[in-house]
Amino acid sequence: MAGNSNSGRSAKPSFLKVIEGNAGKKSASDLLRDIETQTVGAAEPPMPDYLSPAAQEEWSRVVPDLLVLGWVHQLDMMALASYCEAVADWRRFRQLIAKKNAGQDESGDVQTYSTGAKQISVWRQLANDAEKRANAAGALFGMSPLARRNMKAAPQPQGELFTNEPKAAASRYFT
Template sequence: MAGNNNSGRRPLPANVHAIRGNPSKKSARDLSHEVQEPKLKVEAPPCPAHLSKDAKAEWRRIVKDLEILGLISKLDRGALAAYCAAWGDWKHAREKMAELEERGYVEQTPSGYRQISSWMQIANRAEERMLKVGDLFGLNPSARAKLGTGHAQQGELFPNEQRETAAKYGL
């Protein structure tokens, strides 16, 4: 059915539109009327206690930068926890594969067939989850390209932490 709510591109959040530098050349008034999203406070949610040690380390590694870029609020806790849990699963599986060497990649079934090991399957699925959820936060090159800036850089008189963090991730 044409013209329903699922048609066309998804609307961009206001902060992403601002990071891109207003490529549509719309006035601030027009943009403010189009944006129908509630204003959420940019704030890092608390790290869930159930995450593994590696997942918690990943949480601490990325949450500050997401906060500086304005890409996180307390409502994003579940999505970020899913990303960090996938990271922890992937890291654990990869460490096991390295420990098992050849057997970490290929196993032999009781009937003699060779197949992808259980650890390799776990690593592959965790990687898929990590990439899918990481896309929501701009945590891979293609997602960052969608957030890319479209405006010329100007010199600044004072340090700009948000700009520096964006430059660090290639935005």
């Protein structure tokens, strides 16, 4: 289907044009204005009340880092909730597999039928599915090396050289 909206390369972001050079000869002021208007400020999405306790723990673990990087916004609640639930599911299934494998039969990984046929267990299948869901949702937030390669961290102002505790300690010795 030639000529539809999916044809050709997707547009290169303005910040990349500034870094690599402006082959299209667009004015620098237009590029800078595009960069400023494309940026969505980082904001913590509200944690959904329906998350499982393990998913809430994952939410609390990743949101502060995503805020620092500027990679999360209030609009990202559903994608982030999907990631957190997938990680919680994966952990739960992996723990269940480990418990089942603690015996000699390794029934957590392989299911053996009465005929002697073996198949990957339903717990392993569920864990694999949860891992795929977590990886797919996590890639949206730069949670893999390949995904991070394409992400751009929001510029952070340089803070003080010392935080409060080291600063107080340094002032005792260097004043």
